[in-house]
Amino acid sequence: MQPITAADLEPLCQRLFDLEVPRERLKLLAEALNGVLPEIARLRELDLADVTPAVVFDPGPAAPPPRDG
Amino acid sequence: MAELDLPIPALAERLKHGTLSPVALFEEAEARIASLEPTIRAFSHRNAGARGAAERAAAELREGRWRGPLHGLPIALKDNFLTADMPTGLGGGLPEGTFPARDAALVRRLRAAGAILLGKTTMHGFAWGIVSPPTRNPWDVARVPGGSSGGSAAAVAAGMCVAALGSDTGGSIRIPASLCGTVGLKPTFGLIEGAGVVVHSWSLDVAGPLTRSVADAAHVIEVLASPDTGGGDRRYTGALDQPIGDLRIGLCRNHFLDCNDTEVADAVDAAISTLARQVRSVRHLHLPRLSHAAGAILAIELASASAAHHELLGRGLQSGLAPDVRLLLELGAFVSATDYLRAEQFRRLLMADFAAAFAEVDVLISPTTPVTAWRVAESTVAVQGETESVLSAAWRLTYPYNLAGVPAISLPCGFDKRGLPIGLQIAAKPLAEATILRLAHAYECQHDWVHRRPPHPAQ
Numbered sequence: 227m228q229p230i231t232a233a234d235l236e237p238l239c240q241r242l243f244d245l246e247v248p249r250e251r252l253k254l255l256a257e258a259l260n261g262v263l264p265e266i267a268r269l270r271e272l273d274l275a276d277v278t279p280a281v282v283f284d285p286g287p288a289a290p291p292p293r294d295g
Numbered sequence: 296m297a298e299l300d301l302p303i304p305a306l307a308e309r310l311k312h313g314t315l316s317p318v319a320l321f322e323e324a325e326a327r328i329a330s331l332e333p334t335i336r337a338f339s340h341r342n343a344g345a346r347g348a349a350e351r352a353a354a355e356l357r358e359g360r361w362r363g364p365l366h367g368l369p370i371a372l373k374d375n376f377l378t379a380d381m382p383t384g385l386g387g388g389l390p391e392g393t394f395p396a397r398d399a400a401l402v403r404r405l406r407a408a409g410a411i412l413l414g415k416t417t418m419h420g421f422a423w424g425i426v427s428p429p430t431r432n433p434w435d436v437a438r439v440p441g442g443s444s445g446g447s448a449a450a451v452a453a454g455m456c457v458a459a460l461g462s463d464t465g466g467s468i469r470i471p472a473s474l475c476g477t478v479g480l481k482p483t484f485g486l487i488e489g490a491g492v493v494v495h496s497w498s499l500d501v502a503g504p505l506t507r508s509v510a511d512a513a514h515v516i517e518v519l520a521s522p523d524t525g526g527g528d529r530r531y532t533g534a535l536d537q538p539i540g541d542l543r544i545g546l547c548r549n550h551f552l553d554c555n556d557t558e559v560a561d562a563v564d565a566a567i568s569t570l571a572r573q574v575r576s577v578r579h580l581h582l583p584r585l586s587h588a589a590g591a592i593l594a595i596e597l598a599s600a601s602a603a604h605h606e607l608l609g610r611g612l613q614s615g616l617a618p619d620v621r622l623l624l625e626l627g628a629f630v631s632a633t634d635y636l637r638a639e640q641f642r643r644l645l646m647a648d649f650a651a652a653f654a655e656v657d658v659l660i661s662p663t664t665p666v667t668a669w670r671v672a673e674s675t676v677a678v679q680g681e682t683e684s685v686l687s688a689a690w691r692l693t694y695p696y697n698l699a700g701v702p703a704i705s706l707p708c709g710f711d712k713r714g715l716p717i718g719l720q721i722a723a724k725p726l727a728e729a730t731i732l733r734l735a736h737a738y739e740c741q742h743d744w745v746h747r748r749p750p751h752p753a754q
Contacts, residue, residue, distance in 0.1 A: 243628040244609070251622075258622055259629055262597070266590045266630060269637045272644075279639035280498070280646065 227264050232256045299323040299369075300454055300748070303511045307364040310356060317356065317367030321349035321411055324369040328413070328455045331751070334436055336429045337450040339374045340381050341414040348411045355409070364514045366409030371450050371459040373443075374415040375422055376502075377491040378402055381412075385493055386420035386427075386443070388615040393607070399491025401460060401502055401519055408518045413456050416446030420620035422462060422495040423600055425470055425689045428617075431671070432475055433749035434715055438668040441471030441689065447505045448475040452749055458506045458515050462492055464499045465592055466663075466693025469705040472505055473663035473718025476707045476747070478735075479505045480512045481693075483725045484700035488521045496599035499592075499697045508745045509706055509736040510535055516728060527726025534729035535736040542574045542734055545656030550585035551692055555665040556678055562709035562717040563662045570660070570738060578656055582648050585695060587641060589687075592694040594630050594638035601627025642698050649699040653724035658734055661692050663705035663718030692720060702728045706735050707744035716744075 232252035239245040239252075247255060298306065298315055309315035332338060342348075352367040374384045376399045383394040398406070405412065419427045419442035427445020432438040433453040440449040444461025448471030451459050461468040463481040472479025480503045487502045494500065504515035513531040520529060528534065546552060546567065552560070571577045601608075601624050613621050652659065665688050666676050675682050696703040701722055708719035719738070723730045739745050 244605075245625055245628055246611075246613070247625060254618075254622060255625055258626055262593055262626055263629065266594045266634050266638070268587055269590045269594070269634060269641055272587060272637075272641060274637055274640040274644075277640040277643050279636050280642040281636070281639050 227267055230256045230259050230263070297323055297454070299327065299457065302508055303364055303368065303457060303506075303514045306368060306457065307366070310367040311361045313356065317349040317352040317411060318346070320367060321346060321369055324413060324456055327453070331433075331453050331455060335431055335433055335449050335453050335455075337416050337446040337453065337455060338371070338414045339384050339387070339417045339446065342381055342412050344380050345369070345411055345413050352409050352411060362407070362409035363518065365405065365518055368410055368457045369413045370405060370410045371413045371416045371447060371456045372402065373447050373459070373461045374418050375462055375493040375495075376402055376415070376460060377493070378412070378415070381415055383493065384415065386418045386422070386620070388420055388617060388620070389607070389612055393612075394493060397491065400488040402491065404519060416444070416450050416459055418446055419443035420617045421600065421604065421624065422464060422467055423620050423623045425686055426671075427471070432668045434476060435668065435713070438670050438715070439474065441474035441664075441668065443467040444479075444505065445471045448472050448477050448479065451475070451477045451505045451507060454748065458504055458511060460502055461505050462495070462500055462502045463697065464495045465596060465697050466690040468503050468505060469663050469693050469703060469718070469720060470689050472705040473720075474668040474716065476716030476744070476749070477505050477507060478509050478512045478707075479503065479705045480516060480728070480731075481696065481703050482516060482520070482728055483527070483702045486521060486527070486702075486726065486728070487519050494603045496596050496603070499596060499599070509704070509732055509739045512704070513732045513736070528729040531729055531732055534733045537733050539570075539574055539734055539737045542658065542730070543656040544570060544574050544577045545580045545652060545659045546577065547580045547582050547585075547652070547659055547661070549581055549583065550588075550695070551659070551661035554678055554691075555662050556667070558711040559662045559665060559667065559717050563660070563719055566708040566719050566738060567660055569741060570734070573737070580652050580656065580659075582652065584641070584645055584648055588645060588695050588698060589691075591638040591641045591645070592698055594634050595642070595698075597623065597627035598630040598635045599627070600624060645695070646699050649701060650724070653701075657723060657727070657730055659722045661720050663692060663720040664689055665691060667711045667713070667715035667717060696722050701725050702731055704731050704735050706739060708738070708742075709744065710747075
């Protein structure tokens with residue numbers, strides 16, 4: 227995985243991720259992403275072909291859940 | 296010993312029979328907070344209605360209307376529990392009134408049990424961190440209390456309250472419990488009703504108690520546990536004095552026991568040796584998939600927290616947040632949907648691994664944290680000669696149980712050479728809180744850790 231730079235992030239933050247990140251903070255964000263994303267990407271090494279995600283879908287009566295939990 | 300320092304069963308007995316008044320107990324707590332709070336800074340908000348609640352509890356008890364073991368006891372709440380009569384701050388940085396003024400389900404439950412809610416305790420912002428500024432560790436005020444329920448742990452350790460509630464997404468009850476020398480119980484996911492606890496991660500968050508002893512934790516969890524959650528042995532206090540000779544202990548060398556500070560490892564080894572002589576068996580297990588668990592918890596927690604707080608951030612409130620919290624909330628946007636779902640797939644495999652392990656053993660034992668409390672402003676710790684970030688080290692032994700949704704407790708098992716507490720973690724299969732409490736209580740009764748108190752910082 228190629229390291230992400232502040233320049234990579236600048237066009238993405240607002241356009242793709244709806245994030246307002248001041249230019250001076252982009253370097254910090256890039257450094258943090260370079261620490262975190264490779265760890266997450268290690269999950270791609272695993273063969274998960276027959277595994278259902280641990281996500282529950284409950285098609286019960288339609289009622290919005292409480293906003294705070 | 297001050298009455299405030301008595302265990303819950305002893306306090307309940309005195310309150311029930313009128314030899315102690317809730318008002319006197321409240322005043323003891325107030326006096327201790329007045330003395331220690333300038334140094335410990337465990338509270339973000341004090342409840343102006345607490346004295347009135349104590350007076351009402353006193354009147355009820357005089358009339359013989361005892362509501363149960365928490366009636367009249369001073370208890371504190373982490374600042375992510377919604378309350379009708381106190382603001383909810385979520386660790387600071389947000390305007391007052393950001394969250395609704397109504398009671399979380401557990402707050403209603405505590406009020407109905409007659410507890411006196413002293414106030415809201417400090418927490419790491421958005422429950423996303425392990426330092427909980429500005430709170431300090433009562434055992435050494437130059438050190439952190441852990442987090443994110445750091446104020447709750449510090450308040451209990453300093454004896455400002457009998458118990459406190461916290462929440463645990465990747466270790467946020469057990470980490471501060473370990474660093475502050477208290478008991479902290481993360482219940483099974485779903486056992487405790489979460490409505491009204493501000494969401495951090497929908498599939499990881501669980502609320503639970505921080506207390507001075509295992510028995511106290513059993514009394515609190517008995518009040519908190521939802522009657523709607525099926526299964527499991529709910530006789531938490533009834534389990535405490537049951538024999539432990541039938542229990543099978545499991546030790547997972549990889550991940551849990553292979554990279555801990557020497558003093559921590561020695562204390563936990565001693566605890567295991569003590570218990571090994573009293574239980575049915577001790578067995579070594581290997582859970583190789585744990586080597587990928589960090590990626591899974593990061594993907595799920597980062598993405599969930601960012602999604603949960605998206606509207607707050609969209610209102611331009613991010614500039615008020617602590618820099619580390621803001622950064623974590625921004626990071627979550629960059630976790631791809633594919634990686635998030637792969638993390639949830641991985642989680643299934645890890646749950647199956649733990650289920651298989653808990654078919655062979657009743658409990659898994661490890662340290663709670665690989666290190667004891669670090670100094671404020673330290674961002675790295677050395678573990679066996681290797682330097683790593685405090686976050687990476689602090690939650691390594693706790694988050695696997697959030698991924699699996701199983702219950703786990705932290706209780707003191709000794710002190711390092713600097714006098715800092717060391718935490719022992721015991722986990723079990725879903726809804727086996729009674730088993731955990733039984734073993735933890737048996738261990739606790741054989742040591743004096745539970746009776747040790749931090750030095751008074753004002754002395």
